[in-house]
Amino acid sequence: MKRTSRDIRTANRYAVLRHLIAKSPASRGELAAGTGLSQATVATLVGELTALGLLVEVGFEESAGGRPRSLVAVDAAGGALVGVDVAETYVHAELFDLALGVVARAEEELRPGGSAPQEVVGRIAAAVRTVVESAAATADPHRPPRVLGVGVTMPGQVDRERGVAVRAANFGWRDVPLTALLAEHLPYPVHLDNPLRAATVAELWFGAARGRDDAVVINLGTGVGAGLALGGALHRGVTNSAGEWGHTTLVLDGRPCRCGDAGCVEAYVGAPAIMRALRELAPDSALLTEDDQTATIGALGRAAAAGDPVALRVVRETARHLGAAVADLVNLLNPEVIVLSSWVAAALGTPLLTEVREAVARHALGSPFAATEIVLSPIPTDPVCLGAATFALEGVLSSPGLTGTALTPHMT
Amino acid sequence: MKRTSRDIRTANRYAVLRHLIAKSPASRGELAAGTGLSQATVATLVGELTALGLLVEVGFEESAGGRPRSLVAVDAAGGALVGVDVAETYVHAELFDLALGVVARAEEELRPGGSAPQEVVGRIAAAVRTVVESAAATADPHRPPRVLGVGVTMPGQVDRERGVAVRAANFGWRDVPLTALLAEHLPYPVHLDNPLRAATVAELWFGAARGRDDAVVINLGTGVGAGLALGGALHRGVTNSAGEWGHTTLVLDGRPCRCGDAGCVEAYVGAPAIMRALRELAPDSALLTEDDQTATIGALGRAAAAGDPVALRVVRETARHLGAAVADLVNLLNPEVIVLSSWVAAALGTPLLTEVREAVARHALGSPFAATEIVLSPIPTDPVCLGAATFALEGVLSSPGLTGTALTPHMT
Numbered sequence: 001m002k003r004t005s006r007d008i009r010t011a012n013r014y015a016v017l018r019h020l021i022a023k024s025p026a027s028r029g030e031l032a033a034g035t036g037l038s039q040a041t042v043a044t045l046v047g048e049l050t051a052l053g054l055l056v057e058v059g060f061e062e063s064a065g066g067r068p069r070s071l072v073a074v075d076a077a078g079g080a081l082v083g084v085d086v087a088e089t090y091v092h093a094e095l096f097d098l099a100l101g102v103v104a105r106a107e108e109e110l111r112p113g114g115s116a117p118q119e120v121v122g123r124i125a126a127a128v129r130t131v132v133e134s135a136a137a138t139a140d141p142h143r144p145p146r147v148l149g150v151g152v153t154m155p156g157q158v159d160r161e162r163g164v165a166v167r168a169a170n171f172g173w174r175d176v177p178l179t180a181l182l183a184e185h186l187p188y189p190v191h192l193d194n195p196l197r198a199a200t201v202a203e204l205w206f207g208a209a210r211g212r213d214d215a216v217v218i219n220l221g222t223g224v225g226a227g228l229a230l231g232g233a234l235h236r237g238v239t240n241s242a243g244e245w246g247h248t249t250l251v252l253d254g255r256p257c258r259c260g261d262a263g264c265v266e267a268y269v270g271a272p273a274i275m276r277a278l279r280e281l282a283p284d285s286a287l288l289t290e291d292d293q294t295a296t297i298g299a300l301g302r303a304a305a306a307g308d309p310v311a312l313r314v315v316r317e318t319a320r321h322l323g324a325a326v327a328d329l330v331n332l333l334n335p336e337v338i339v340l341s342s343w344v345a346a347a348l349g350t351p352l353l354t355e356v357r358e359a360v361a362r363h364a365l366g367s368p369f370a371a372t373e374i375v376l377s378p379i380p381t382d383p384v385c386l387g388a389a390t391f392a393l394e395g396v397l398s399s400p401g402l403t404g405t406a407l408t409p410h411m412t
Numbered sequence: 413m414k415r416t417s418r419d420i421r422t423a424n425r426y427a428v429l430r431h432l433i434a435k436s437p438a439s440r441g442e443l444a445a446g447t448g449l450s451q452a453t454v455a456t457l458v459g460e461l462t463a464l465g466l467l468v469e470v471g472f473e474e475s476a477g478g479r480p481r482s483l484v485a486v487d488a489a490g491g492a493l494v495g496v497d498v499a500e501t502y503v504h505a506e507l508f509d510l511a512l513g514v515v516a517r518a519e520e521e522l523r524p525g526g527s528a529p530q531e532v533v534g535r536i537a538a539a540v541r542t543v544v545e546s547a548a549a550t551a552d553p554h555r556p557p558r559v560l561g562v563g564v565t566m567p568g569q570v571d572r573e574r575g576v577a578v579r580a581a582n583f584g585w586r587d588v589p590l591t592a593l594l595a596e597h598l599p600y601p602v603h604l605d606n607p608l609r610a611a612t613v614a615e616l617w618f619g620a621a622r623g624r625d626d627a628v629v630i631n632l633g634t635g636v637g638a639g640l641a642l643g644g645a646l647h648r649g650v651t652n653s654a655g656e657w658g659h660t661t662l663v664l665d666g667r668p669c670r671c672g673d674a675g676c677v678e679a680y681v682g683a684p685a686i687m688r689a690l691r692e693l694a695p696d697s698a699l700l701t702e703d704d705q706t707a708t709i710g711a712l713g714r715a716a717a718a719g720d721p722v723a724l725r726v727v728r729e730t731a732r733h734l735g736a737a738v739a740d741l742v743n744l745l746n747p748e749v750i751v752l753s754s755w756v757a758a759a760l761g762t763p764l765l766t767e768v769r770e771a772v773a774r775h776a777l778g779s780p781f782a783a784t785e786i787v788l789s790p791i792p793t794d795p796v797c798l799g800a801a802t803f804a805l806e807g808v809l810s811s812p813g814l815t816g817t818a819l820t821p822h823m824t
Contacts, residue, residue: 237746248740334649
């Protein structure tokens with residue numbers, strides 16, 4: 001509730017860095033114009049970010065009539081951030097430079113059906129070590145990667161302040177102190193959060209929600225959720241569980257949902273529901289690979305893009321439900337943009353987007369609908385890893401003690 | 413998106429004044445403890461609010477061992493705020509002192525079915541003049557009320573920055589510049605907004621959402637809506653239309669709704685739907701006064717409170733739908749508190765609250781449900797007038813030019 005001048009300074013640092021990540025180099029004047037901050041504030045922030053080793057001066061630009069303006073840029077090699085996406089069957093890690101370009105990737109497998117905390121911690125640590133070593137091998141030997149932080153996402157409910165996986169149903173975990181366990185293996189600051197929030201923060205910094213005040217990021221996968229970015233920042237709710245749109249009611253007393261309730265959005269638009277729609281419409285369809293959601297949804301997306309009538313009918317039936325549920329978000333939240341994200345959205349692509357837009361138009365009120373863009377996520381890489389790395393970057397930017405002090409390099 | 417130090421100063425002024433309205437007098441130390449602000453910040457803010465004529469020093473309190481601490485209080489007679497609630501059939505105005513106590517009330521009738529802008533403007537101006545004259549008649553003649561501002565709520569979609577009623581369906585209005593028209597009649601700053609947002613800001617300042625980061629205020633009347641207070645401030649959305657929860661889908665392809673869609677929450681829990689439930693259950697019920705929602709819902713509430721089985725079944729049927737729709741807000745937004753407000757909630761009271769809580773428990777996810785209180789509005793007066801007056805107070809507190817200057821008294 002209470003906003004402090006430190007919150008403002010952090011938010012302003014975000015704004016300057018976001019602008020520079022999108023467009024480097026830039027003059028202080030361009031940054032002021034792009035962020036709406038004063039020239040004096042921008043000068044101070046550029047000084048702080050330079051002292052943190054995140055920005056560098058890269059020369060001068062002639063200016064009409066005046067003295068040449070100095071240009072600053074993100075120092076891509078000035079540090080590295082690691083994002084780790086933990087799912088039931090894998091641990092996926094990516095190492096990013098400070099321009100948030102992917103430098104190295106690693107994947108570790110997990111046994112489906114519930115891994116013990118120590119095993120998952122070992123796999124995370126191994127994946128992080130792999131990407132750091134791989135990045136070090138290709139880096140300038142005089143300037144090895146300085147790992148500024150590691151962001152880790154864990155499905156389910158997460159207490160980010162204590163670094164605890166409060167509840168991870170697919171793992172059978174309750175109250176696992178993941179950050180503390182990782183600290184025994186990794187010499188970097190670790191930031192724990194949930195994949196829905198990571199995907200949302202990735203859109204906020206680098207995707208379709210950049211520069212928008214109010215955005216909703218819809219994650220379409222096996223489960224579904226809606227990450228909320230309101231007032232230009234993540235809306236977490238009182239226990240960091242906001243966004244459970246998949247378990248809002250679309251059909252009162254409707255289909256059973258795995259949450260125990262009935263008629264939830266997820267029961268109609270999650271990947272298993274899409275497979276069910278295909279199975280009901282065309283039980284012998286060649287598109288259907290039983291027990292393989294990824295293969296089936298992928299085949300469905302390719303067939304729909306090629307104009308296959310069965311695939312298009314399944315997409316339309318999915319969009320009929322999805323559109324009504326997206327219209328609820330338009331009416332309730334009046335956002336500027338709604339982003340369709342995650343693997344189901346990527347697989348079904350434009351045919352889904354087109355049908356969803358039409359279905360939303362049928363259900364939403366005219367005025368908020370006219371103000372809302374509905375788009376596919378423009379992020380080309382894994383948005384969860386990118387968002388996890390962004391949490392690590394936010395950790396760097398909000399550290400009060402770092403101003404003007406060089407970060408200690410950590411190498412394994 | 414961008415927060416400035418002026419926003420922070422305004423928010424901090426709100427915090428200090430809210431604290432003092434709830435509990436006057438207080439020492440600067442108590443204010444610092446109650447708001448979480450530093451002693452130095454509180455001292456500056458108290459100075460500003462005193463210069464604005466909103467606070468006064470009221471003496472000293474002994475402190476253990478130290479020098480006596482000076483106490484400040486809201487100067488209730490230091491100014492007046494007017495809140496005006498415009499509905500299809502009436503204009504209701506209330507004049508408040510600075511402690512937000514009601515000093516005078518006035519009501520003007522409107523013909524149902526659409527009044528012209530000039531007529532509504534005339535009624536609003538007349539109601540405001542009546543309350544100001546009535547307050548002046550009872551005030552200290554040496555200190556007549558200084559009207560600091562007038563808040564006006566208009567149903568439908570409102571552009572508060574331009575002061576325009578963009579769309580008021582029950583009036584048949586489009587793009588009526590209400591604030592400019594009122595300026596020809598009233599010598600006070602006018603703040604225009606919508607009644608849903610007024611009821612929400614009233615809870616945020618004076619009711620069940622005070623001191624809460626994330627709250628939802630559910631307006632139950634002929635229409636229904638959900639005002640959102642997120643991050644301690646009103647969430648308006650990109651075109652100030654957030655909160656249209658009444659037109660989110662509860663039963664896909666369900667009952668027709670007056671918005672043109674089908675299966676909306678409002679079609680199941682608005683006053684006409686409650687009357688329909690009573691009519692279907694007991695067509696000859698003595699509780700039913702056809703064409704009079706207020707009388708019927710009032711009788712239903714009294715009968716339910718007295719244990720009448722028919723009335724209780726109607727309340728339960730309403731709560732079955734309302735609870736599912738409230739659970740959607742719990743799951744999506746993870747708020748600290750959900751407030752049931754407006755005349756239907758007041759009429760059905762505790763029997764409705766009890767049934768709604770049980771229905772929400774059946775539909776919401778366990779963890780956010782455990783973190784959410786569900787309560788009836790504790791505001792004893794008309795929350796829309798109170799909220800409209802609060803918008804006027806917020807206007808005073810956010811005026812940058814007012815610091816240290818006395819306000820010009822305006823008397824008609």
